[in-house]
Amino acid sequence: MTRIGNHFFDIGYMDSLASDDSILHRLDPRAKLITTLVFIALVVSFEKYEFSALIPFVIFPVIQISVGGLPAGYLVRKVLLVSPFAILIGIFNPLLDHEIRFYIGAIPISGGWLSFLSILTRFVLTVLSVLILIATTGFNDVCASLEKLGVPRPFVVQLMFLYRYLFVLTVETTRMVRAVSLRSFGSSGIGVKTFASMTGHLLLRTLDRAQRIHLAMLSRGFDGHIAILRSMRFGWREIAYIFGWSFLFFLFRWYNIPNIAGTFVTGFFS
Amino acid sequence: MHMADALISPAVGGTMWAATAGLIAYSSKMVAKDLDSQRVPLMGVLGAFIFAAQMINFTIPGTGSSGHLGGGMILAILLGPYAAFLTMASVLTVQALFFADGGLLALGCNIFNLGFFSCFLAYPLLYKKIVGSAPTPQRIVIGSLIAAILGLQVGAFSVVLETLFSGITALPLGTFVLLMQPIHLAIGLVEGFVTAAVVIFVWRARPEILCSAAERRPAGMYSLRPVLLGLAGAAAVTGAALSWFASANPDGLEWSMFRAAGTEELTSPSNSVHHSLATIQDKTAFLPDYTFKTRDAEDAAEAEPSWPTVDPGTSVSGLVGGALTLVVAVLIGLAAKRRKGTEA
Numbered sequence: 386m387t388r389i390g391n392h393f394f395d396i397g398y399m400d401s402l403a404s405d406d407s408i409l410h411r412l413d414p415r416a417k418l419i420t421t422l423v424f425i426a427l428v429v430s431f432e433k434y435e436f437s438a439l440i441p442f443v444i445f446p447v448i449q450i451s452v453g454g455l456p457a458g459y460l461v462r463k464v465l466l467v468s469p470f471a472i473l474i475g476i477f478n479p480l481l482d483h484e485i486r487f488y489i490g491a492i493p494i495s496g497g498w499l500s501f502l503s504i505l506t507r508f509v510l511t512v513l514s515v516l517i518l519i520a521t522t523g524f525n526d527v528c529a530s531l532e533k534l535g536v537p538r539p540f541v542v543q544l545m546f547l548y549r550y551l552f553v554l555t556v557e558t559t560r561m562v563r564a565v566s567l568r569s570f571g572s573s574g575i576g577v578k579t580f581a582s583m584t585g586h587l588l589l590r591t592l593d594r595a596q597r598i599h600l601a602m603l604s605r606g607f608d609g610h611i612a613i614l615r616s617m618r619f620g621w622r623e624i625a626y627i628f629g630w631s632f633l634f635f636l637f638r639w640y641n642i643p644n645i646a647g648t649f650v651t652g653f654f655s
Numbered sequence: 656m657h658m659a660d661a662l663i664s665p666a667v668g669g670t671m672w673a674a675t676a677g678l679i680a681y682s683s684k685m686v687a688k689d690l691d692s693q694r695v696p697l698m699g700v701l702g703a704f705i706f707a708a709q710m711i712n713f714t715i716p717g718t719g720s721s722g723h724l725g726g727g728m729i730l731a732i733l734l735g736p737y738a739a740f741l742t743m744a745s746v747l748t749v750q751a752l753f754f755a756d757g758g759l760l761a762l763g764c765n766i767f768n769l770g771f772f773s774c775f776l777a778y779p780l781l782y783k784k785i786v787g788s789a790p791t792p793q794r795i796v797i798g799s800l801i802a803a804i805l806g807l808q809v810g811a812f813s814v815v816l817e818t819l820f821s822g823i824t825a826l827p828l829g830t831f832v833l834l835m836q837p838i839h840l841a842i843g844l845v846e847g848f849v850t851a852a853v854v855i856f857v858w859r860a861r862p863e864i865l866c867s868a869a870e871r872r873p874a875g876m877y878s879l880r881p882v883l884l885g886l887a888g889a890a891a892v893t894g895a896a897l898s899w900f901a902s903a904n905p906d907g908l909e910w911s912m913f914r915a916a917g918t919e920e921l922t923s924p925s926n927s928v929h930h931s932l933a934t935i936q937d938k939t940a941f942l943p944d945y946t947f948k949t950r951d952a953e954d955a956a957e958a959e960p961s962w963p964t965v966d967p968g969t970s971v972s973g974l975v976g977g978a979l980t981l982v983v984a985v986l987i988g989l990a991a992k993r994r995k996g997t998e999a
Contacts, residue, residue, distance in 0.1 A: 447988035508661035537683030546699020554707035580713035585856030598696040647975040
């Protein structure tokens with residue numbers, strides 16, 4: 386139960402991070418969204434055994450974290466929390482793919498381990514970049530930028546509504562769960578019967594709430610059309626941001642920087 | 656069963672994004688056409704409800720493990736397919752952005768797997784047909800069970816296909832299917848029962864809610880044809896894109912299928928096949944990996960810096976270079992931070 390509370394407290398924390406101020410926070414949300422999409426697309430476009438060429442991409446989250454003043458430890462913990470699925474699917478690679486790719490000293494490294502490592506790196510990079518996007522932009526601004534980029538309006542309104550009432554219903558549910566656990570004297574879990582009744586009640590309350598909200602909206606002049614007021618300015622700074630990063634990403638995609646650097650260094654010493 | 660960005664290729668992710676974007680646009684149009692303005696807050700709050708309901712864990716009888724509601728079916732029953740699809744898509748978007756449950760590129764896959772099948776296939780073709788306009792507890796239980804199980808089975812199979820077509824995992828098709836389908840059979844059973852329990856509760860307490868939801872879109876009124884046409888189109892595009900991808904990148908799917916055929920032990924032939932596949936890939940790859948390879952093609956074994964070749968020199972330089980790059984990246988980050996600190 387406390388775990389649940391923490392989980393949702395997290396959303397609020399991400400939003401409070403987004404309300405900070407930095408060069409990164411001040412950028413137009415569209416620029417950040419587009420750059421993050423380019424980043425993800427290029428990171429996952431590598432061949433399955435590629436690992437070394439993925440390393441330079443670390444620069445994007447690292448710079449964003451430091452310029453945006455984000456808590457690195459917290460973000461990494463959050464990434465680790467959701468890693469089980471990628472690990473679960475990825476762990477089969479070392480078990481199934483035994484072909485030796487290369488040796489480190491006398492230790493053979495199989496293709497399976499290499500691709501597993503590659504999956505984990507991709508996972509950390511992509512997940513981290515999305516979390517950073519939210520932590521520097523905030524959900525409502527991401528939604529507004531989605532709308533400006535042509536996402537259908539009903540869907541954007543739906544996202545904003547969902548986000549607005551997420552907290553309200555979460556607090557309500559936490560209270561219900563707490564009430565049940567206080568009355569069950571620590572006995573293990575909620576039975577299906579109790580669950581159905583609780584969820585049913587929650588659903589009824591939710592429907593009533595939706596009706597009240599609708600009435601409140603009507604009394605404030607709602608005519609089926611929701612106006613979103615948000616001023617966004619797409620200037621040179623944003624264009625430079627998108628193209629600067631994209632240039633770097635494409636450079637990393639085409640040239641294996643670690644290999645070039647490594648060949649240079651080892652060549653220098655030999 | 657959320658797909659992760661790390662497991663899919665851009666071709667698969669992009670295709671599913673396109674399919675999902677089309678469905679969202681179409682559903683948005685259908686919802687906007689509906690003049691019932693009450694639907695706007697209702698959808699939003701029900702999306703939040705799905706989140707909240709997922710916080711309530713119950714113990715599954717006889718197993719000792721616990722489960723929670725998935726929610727796709729309940730949304731479809733309460734809202735009808737279009738609004739339910741939009742609501743489910745919004746729930747998954749928030750999960751992707753805040754909980755990193757599935758990534759941004761995989762979002763298209765996730766919305767399709769979890770939203771499309773339950774809202775546009777299982778609900779209208781199974782639940783609706785079984786329950787009809789006069790619900791009884793038995794019908795609700797049977798309808799929810801069958802619809803939830805089938806929706807999840809198809810969704811899980813779609814996860815398998817998307818992962819395999821992406822070619823990142825080495826899991827063969829058969830093993831992966833055996834891994835996913837039984838788990839999702841169990842999940843579907845639980846989901847079906849729980850959905851039925853909640854729906855019956857609502858039906859007993861406030862039957863008019865279900866009736867008005869059923870009346871809002873009687874089975875005959877909305878046609879599935881545009882959706883099915885869209886699906887066929889998406890399937891065609893997917894097929895084309897995937898076959899292009901599979902042929903451009905034989906390393907993934909074909910290679911794992913080759914392995915699945917049980918020829919693991921024959922090292923030299925498999926090597927040669929792999930090698931020829933790799934050369935085809937080098938020739939046809941959309942983004943050639945190493946541009947300076949062509950320059951010193953003379954002694955390819957020495958200079959070719961690609962991982963697949965067994966070359967100790969390359970691996971050492973790769974390790975050194977990798978470590979170097981990482982250090983430089985972190986240093987740049989720290990430098991940026993310090994500068995920001997002095998500014999402030």
